[in-house]
Amino acid sequence: MESPCKILVIEDEELIRKVLEFRLKKEGYEVYLAKDGGEALELIPQHRFELILVDVMLPYVGGLEITHKIKSDPLTKDTSVIVLSANGLENVILEAFALGADDFIAKPFNLPELIVRIKKHIKQKTV
């Protein structure tokens, strides 16, 4: 049996973490949660994630820094990164993409849209 895709959700807002965990598990993914950058950086080397959802504003280590670390590490550079941010400013979006993010979603977001995008990125990776 094929093992489920692993997704890491890095988000300091408990509410979003829980909703995403519930919804993504329902979609059949194996979900890992991190409430700050520190926790995320501990989890990333321990697992091989297919996709990482990361919020820009995080305690300790920011989301853009995490994106940079993921994309600059040869072991994790192929992991898809979707950046979430309440700050939909053009420069934040551009910076996220410049650092290697695969997608950007502005908060508040539409949950079905996010799920569709996650599925798309995972499908692209599998292909």
Next chain:
Amino acid sequence: MEIISNYASLFYLGIIDLPTNIRIALVVSLVSLGLLIFFYIYLLTKRLVFIFFRSRDRYWNEQIMDLLNVFVSEVDDNLEYDPVSKALPNFRKLPLHRWFIKRMLYQQILNYQNHFTGHASEKLKELFLQLHLDEIVRNKLKSSRTPIKIRGIVDTAQLELTHFLPLVKTFLNNPSSDIRIEAQAAYIILNKAHSFDFLADVKEPIQDWHQLVLMDLICKIHPKELPHFSTWLNSKNKSVIELCLKLIRHFQQFDAIEKVIHLLKHPDNEIKLHCIQILGEFEVSSAEPALLDCYNSQTVELQAPILKVLGRINSGNQLQFLLKAAAAPQFEIAYEASAALLAHGAKGIDLLKHYHQQAEPMNLQIIDQLLGETNNKNHGVHA
């Protein structure tokens, strides 16, 4: 009680024969010990109560969040059935007769609604209404305490509870500026068809930073049809006129030009300045006669912007007027007039060069500076 009084009498009889200083020391020690014990018991009780309430709140908060997680996650699953009707029995199982649980659910629905858009957001609002949580909003709106009332207005706007519009309307001219600000912002959101009606009745000044908040809000909510902001340019409230002028400028409402020209006769200089800037930005050549009329009756603070605007309009009809102004002894006037002539291109430059021979030292310096800048720019282009 009897036991305590017996012990007190025994204690009294025991110490009565002792020397006074020892008696006092004993009484003080006993009182201190009593107070210490009381204080410890008080702290312990307070701590226990805090722990109890915290664990109780955590428990109910988790229950509520679990229900809301399921609700938000499943809201788009099947569009054939109504997710609210399906979820309502589960939410009604919560002991909503207990005030703190109701308040917690209220707060969490607002939090969830704040984080999600689309169908989930709409259905959260529906759930909120079905659970009659809007009663809490009503109570907040009717509260006599300003922070609670403000929270009520903010919540009303967030959930777009249009049935509270009449209540919100009553706060539009509230003596408290904080309430007024939130009420005006909420009114724009709640009354989408006539968002700006309140401008006709605003009696208190709309502060500068609040004008920015309102403008930001208007840009964010993208009303389907913007009103003609010139409608309120005859308001007696100066701040309303200022806000409308800013909105006319931002949304480039060219149909307001006639009224803006008319406003050049307004007694307030700040309003006149706004009008001058709009006419310049819209490059309204038909405004030139009105601007010239205005120029003669103004101080340097307004004359300089008028000259700048004439340069921007660049019609070529006011070259002689600008040349005369370029010879003015006031630096700002001479500078803006010379710059305006320069903006007219070859004709203006020729006039400046011609005037150069007879100019006063200050005016000469201005012209040299401006022509020098132009030459440098041209050389830069050629290079």
